[in-house]
């Protein structure tokens with residue numbers, strides 16, 4: 004480190020930690036380095052048990068821990084020692100006047116509020132886990148990082164001992180620790196605020212403080228000239244951002260976007276399902292009792308587009324499926340588990356990224372940033388009344404038998420994952436033609452039919468939203484679909500129903516729409 008960044012020796016430390024892991028190594032290291040230690044009740048007891056001399060905070064403040072621990076360190080003898088700016092003569096003089104010694108290091112970790120909440124604890128117990136004294140000290144030390152180094156995680160104790168070996172922390176290093184400390188407090192406070200909000204709102208909070216922590220730098224963004232990073236939602240341990248990569252090249256920005264869409268699409272189904280995604284749209288979705296068969300069917304939907312695709316599987320990847328997967332160039336595969344033999348086979352592909360995703364969990368609220376703000380909405384799940392074929396309204400044609408109805412239901416559930424305007428053709432619980440992302444429904448219908456080719460005849464269809472005119476439907480009936488599910492609700496529904504009737508096609512209204520933009 005250059006001499007422009009002098010190190011400030013650590014002579015006096017204040018430690019108050021709920022999580023005592025690593026405390027022994029830290030305390031012994033500090034003691035060996037001749038650092039004087041002051042500590043709160045439980046922490047002081049742990050340190051004393053190590054045979055390390057420690058001053059109790061009560062001895063410093065002359066005030067006992069009170070109100071069941073609500074007041075321990077909230078005292079000028081503590082906070083003046085953390086906040087005095089030793090670069091100012093007046094502060095040094097005041098410390099002298101009040102007979103208070105300054106701290107060079109603060110080590111604090113907070114009461115486990117989030118863990119207590121996750122454990123299902125009641126309101127009163129959870130309230131008690133809102134740390135007050137700890138954050139106050141962290142805030143003070145972080146503000147005063149010109150003089151004090153602050154550490155908020157046991158994972159950073161190594162940095163402390165290393166810094167001591169080198170004569171203390173530099174100012175830039177203390178600044179980094181201070182920034183981390185403030186981010187830590189922001190996360191903690193947002194968890195508390197979100198919890199209190201939940202009891203007063205419908206999930207759409209009056210404010211959002213989702214704490215994002217950088218998980219990884221990505222090679223680049225959507226394009227090579229864009230910089231990018233992956234951020235973890237510190238409040239949500241689930242989801243694709245937290246998936247463990249078992250093999251392959253580092254994930255790219257586009258890989259994450261596609262893998263997230265694929266993972267969500269596959270998890271819309273309870274039966275074994277495979278979804279193959281390219282550029283955020285499915286090019287094949289299929290279900291089957293055997294996951295290898297589901298993969299074969301999903302891939303057969305559009306083999307041209309599936310080249311270089313992202314595969315998501317909602318159940319264990321078997322060796323049989325892996326043997327099929329490695330025949331095709333695939334960017335990413337994501338699944339909740341893999342047979343050992345499947346992993347071995349998949350690993351034979353040097354570049355294939357293999358992700359082990361935590362159990363699927365929809366976010367309670369989805370946010371999308373727009374310029375100047377963000378949009379929040381509850382997620383579009385397949386759980387509305389209108390997603391159950393038992394609640395569909397038959398508007399023309401004969402009611403379908405159970406097998407055909409199951410196919411139509413599959414088409415309806417699968418179309419949710421397709422960007423609007425979405426038209427999806429299915430056969431045998433697999434997509435055979437998908438038209439997506441067009442600015443009118445007619446073009447989406449044309450695309451679905453042309454991708455299905457001969458398979459359009461005898462297939463069933465789903466449309467994510469109503470047909471505003473009969474023209475889009477006519478393209479499907481001309482291609483030979485036998486049944487269609489669509490929300491209904493257009494002012495020209497009668498024309499659309501008449502077109503289906505004239506073509507002898509069964510049409511159900513679901514009463515629910517699944518736009519995806």
Ligand SMILES: NC(=O)c1ncn([C@@H]2O[C@H](COP(=O)(O)O)[C@@H](O)[C@H]2O)c1NC=O
Pocket residue numbers: 019020021022042043044045046047072073074075076077111112113114133134135136137138
């Ligand atoms: N009330 C206070 O003044 C106070 N001061 C520090 N704490 C917390 O008490 C814990 C350490 O307590 P102990 O050393 O007794 O295990 C730390 O998590 C620290 O953040 C406090 N607890 C809650 O606010």
